[in-house]
Amino acid sequence: MNMHFAHLTVVVKLLILSGFLITGFSCAVLGDEQNVTPTVQSPETTAAYVPGELIVKYKDGSVAALAAEGTGPVALEALGAEVATDFSAEGLSNLQALDISGSLSVKEAIEELEQSPYVAYAEPNFIISLSLPETEPANENDTGEISALSYPNDPKFSDQWGLTNTGQTGGKSGADISAAKGWDITTGSDSIVVAVIDTGVDYTHPDLAANIWTNPGEIAGNGIDDDGNGYIDDVHGYDFINNDNDPMDDNGHGTHCAGVIGAIGNNGVGIAGLSWKVKIMPLKFLRADGNGDTAASLNAIAYARRMGADVISCSWGGTAKSQALGDAISSTNVLFACAAGNAGSNNDITPHYPSGFSSDQIISVAASDDDDGIPSFSNYGASSVDLAAPGDWIMSTYPTALGHQYVKMKGTSMATPHVAGLAALLLSKDSSLTPSALKTKILSSVDKLSAFSGKTVSGGRINVLKALGGGSSSGVVALPGQSNAPKDLNGDGKYEDVNGNSRTDFSDVVLFFKQMTWISSNEPVTVFDFSGNGRIDYTDVVTLFKSI
Known part of the structure; x- marks a missing residue:
């Protein structure tokens, strides 16, 4: 092991003299916005909805047309309701938004409508709210x-x-x-x-x-x-x-x-x-x-x-x-x-x-x-x-x-x-x-x-x-100047074969050392984090060298 470190020291000195620098990767943390928390619940509980408004879906288009006139089997006039929006014109067939102006509450109007065999469902016009975002x-x-x-x-x-x-x-x-x-x-x-x-x-x-x-x-x-x-x-x-x-x-x-x-x-x-x-x-x-x-x-x-x-x-x-x-x-x-x-x-x-x-x-x-x-x-x-x-x-x-x-x-x-x-x-x-x-x-x-x-x-x-169909299934790509992508030869999730030549040797250590900065920006860090400290740095060079 001492001989390994002696060899590594020589390599490091040569690489430094060649102009390659060891770069550490550290960073700072950022924080929080929770911005989509609607206040509505189910209509059976205390749902938040627009007062005096509901949405109804009819089972038959002709019924919807009659209802719009306040006549027919679903007589909206009797409910004190009128059509505010007919979504059928927008491609949502048999769906309408209603305004309730009579004595019935929204809940009572829904109960009345759902008793009709011509109504698929009726529901409140639920309020949708964002919690104001933290910025x-x-x-x-x-x-x-x-x-x-x-x-x-x-x-x-x-x-x-x-x-x-x-x-x-x-x-x-x-x-x-x-x-x-x-x-x-x-x-x-x-x-x-x-x-x-x-x-x-x-x-x-x-x-x-x-x-x-x-x-x-x-x-x-x-x-x-x-x-x-x-x-x-x-x-x-x-x-x-x-x-x-x-x-x-x-x-x-x-x-x-x-x-x-x-x-x-x-x-x-x-x-x-x-x-x-x-x-x-x-x-x-x-x-x-x-x-x-x-x-x-x-x-x-x-x-x-x-x-x-x-x-x-x-x-x-x-x-x-x-x-x-x-x-x-x-x-x-x-x-x-x-x-x-x-x-x-x-x-x-x-x-x-x-x-x-x-x-x-x-x-x-x-x-x-x-x-x-x-x-x-x-x-x-x-x-x-x-x-x-x-x-x-x-x-x-x-x-x-x-x-x-x-x-x-x-x-x-x-x-x-x-x-x-x-x-x-x-x-x-x-x-x-x-x-x-x-x-x-x-x-x-x-x-x-x-x-x-x-x-x-x-x-x-x-x-x-x-x-988009690019890269390998692991997301690992070939390093600059290499024709083959790195490989995991022993199935441990680490790609020790850095140059992709199907073996692990001293050349992988040298290539890894030269390309640490590129690797940290272009590869899945986890597969080259040989030391397990969550980043790419000099400890990975040492760990890879020891594993040869």
């Missing part, structure tokens, strides 16, 4: 520790640990979704549209404006419904809670989610979204205070379907189960990325919706942190939550009018758009993928992690490179 404004002058990275050149990319984690935030190097390597395959497509159903989006933000969806059939400002979709001057989406054509974000939550999905990448400004080229469709159904309702969400979903959204991102939800919401989702043919919730609870025991609906279209998303652990706020569920994505202190865009262009937030709200952005990348590569096929690709390519074993269906966290 940490970005330092406008701070370009971060690793901003010297040449690709992408966005100055705050160093703060996006979820995309490339070198331990810069105090977490574990390699605990990321391999986005930078995935971008070698595709950076997205302008033909893919992602609807962000939320508090709106700052469509003028300098890191988002060029990626905002524009309605091709509408002429701005002429006061005419040019495309005949029922909405006047809906040039950049719509506001369904205030009922106007301006989906500007006055809360911040929706803009933050939009930036994770599609902030323009490699433009020398701010951050990089998962999909550098994409179209974000802003659909507002939550007010500045974070409150909205089911009826507004139904209109938003119907609009997204009608106007051709390819992916829908829903960073909200609660414990109230709205069958109308489930039906609206089923009426589409797109993938829904849905937040699992921020109560730190088991969704298998206490269901959360819409993430908990049983549908091949829905991916339920938990949050991961910069150590590849599960944050205390994140909901989980072995059968009800599909996978995890980065959600702990995520840097993203913020409405300029609210005082900061970039902030950090945390919650499954932030994890969800990572999945929506990955879906957009996959569709940019193959637009024929069905929602079910997209879901399968995303779930089957996760990095399996102990923290999510038994806590999610897949047991892992998304991996962009693997989902």
Whole structure:
């Protein structure tokens, strides 16, 4: 052993003289936002709902038409009810929102309606509320520790640990979704549209404006419904809670989610979204205070379907189960990325919706942190939550009018758009993928992690490179100058054969030493952490040398 160390000393001296430096990897930790905690419960208990409003689904379309007139077997006039919105016009057949102005309460009206053989179900118009997000404004002058990275050149990319984690935030190097390597395959497509159903989006933000969806059939400002979709001057989406054509974000939550999905990448400004080229469709159904309702969400979903959204991102939800919401989702043919919730609870025991609906279209998303652990706020569920994505202190865009262009937030709200952005990348590569096929690709390519074993269906966290078909199944790729990827020769999970020549010898030690910095930024750190201290450093060189 002493002879080994003597040889190692000579090697180290030679490498130092050759200009190679030993680099340690240490970091700092970041923190918390819990921002989607709807206050609603089941209608049998003390559900929070909009007073005087309910949603009804009829069993037959002709009955719905008669009911709209207050006649026929379901006479709304007798109930003191009138049709506020007929969702049938939006592709949600036989579904209506009603206003109750008579003596009956919402609960009594529902009981009366459900006695009719012509009514499939009736439910309150549930209130959906975001808890106001905790935010940490970005330092406008701070370009971060690793901003010297040449690709992408966005100055705050160093703060996006979820995309490339070198331990810069105090977490574990390699605990990321391999986005930078995935971008070698595709950076997205302008033909893919992602609807962000939320508090709106700052469509003028300098890191988002060029990626905002524009309605091709509408002429701005002429006061005419040019495309005949029922909405006047809906040039950049719509506001369904205030009922106007301006989906500007006055809360911040929706803009933050939009930036994770599609902030323009490699433009020398701010951050990089998962999909550098994409179209974000802003659909507002939550007010500045974070409150909205089911009826507004139904209109938003119907609009997204009608106007051709390819992916829908829903960073909200609660414990109230709205069958109308489930039906609206089923009426589409797109993938829904849905937040699992921020109560730190088991969704298998206490269901959360819409993430908990049983549908091949829905991916339920938990949050991961910069150590590849599960944050205390994140909901989980072995059968009800599909996978995890980065959600702990995520840097993203913020409405300029609210005082900061970039902030950090945390919650499954932030994890969800990572999945929506990955879906957009996959569709940019193959637009024929069905929602079910997209879901399968995303779930089957996760990095399996102990923290999510038994806590999610897949047991892992998304991996962009693997989902796009790049890299090996382990995520390990060939080191610079090598033709073969490293190999695990003895099945212990460590890749001691660094140069991939099917044996472990002194040349592996030399190569590992020379490429420590590259390995920590481009490989799964766990497979090269020979010393087991959670990072790549000189102790790994020593441990690898001893093992030869």
